[in-house]
Amino acid sequence: MIVMINGAAHEVADGTTVGQAVRALTAATTGVAVAVNDEVVTRSAWETTTLSDSDRVEVLTAVQGG
């Protein structure tokens, strides 16, 4: 199936979790937050939340600003 991770299409296996999607980008586990289809997925739910085809995954962190 195809999921969008930070705006880029990724081919991933069925049953891929949010945690696996995050690790495709970064090894960091702190200072990072995830939304799937505009809903926050808390860190404690990363490994138990599986993605579906066409899901939009946003992985955010803090940058300089404001």
Place this chain on the structure above:
Amino acid sequence: MDELIIAGEKFSSRLIMGTGGAPSLDVLDQALAASGTELTTVAMRRLDPAARGSVLDVLRRRGIKVLPNTAGCFTAGDAVLTARLAREALGTNWVKLEVIADERTLLPDPIETFDAAERLVADGFVVLPYIGDDPALARRLEQAGCAAVMPLGAPIGSGLGIRNPHSIELIVEAASVPVILDAGIGTASDAALAMELGCDAVLLATAVTRARRPELMAAAMKAAVAAGRMARQAGRIPRRRYAEASSPTTP
């Protein structure tokens, strides 16, 4: 101790720094140290796997509290989601709420800002909204449960100073939450003026990070905020139309 208190939390510095615009994390680090700030904004963006070093490391090393903002959001819905992501990523329920109306002016959208503020307060956030210099909106946001109000002096990054001091004074007069002058500061005298007008704190970034010597400007801002605060507390003399001799008039 003349402390700034926001939502029950005490700060001995009344200068809140932003981190935007610094040419490097090293320059930012030096400027933050020189400013004496204890509260500093960051933005939330898509994680860049190629990025090296993090602004969060700098803040952690300096023991500075992080204040995530919702910069770049155009709607209340975007801002609420960004605030929730920031809470998840950074472990803070504080948010500088910023919902802008358009890219050209970056002026805050009052309708979307108020909508987002109500939703975030209901969700347990400590909300510090960035607003125009509008006394009526400031009052409404305070009534809605915001922990502070942050009126602009002038558009973000413009360095135009405080364009409407009278409105800032009206906001200060009516507010019982801290008033933080945000945006538009160009140089030290602007920051001093904000404090002389009765603001409780000043938030600035560009004026320091894009100065020729950021560290030196950060020190200047620290001194200006302190001087403005003291002058406010000391009480300025009334303005007079004509001279009043300060020496005895007869020899």
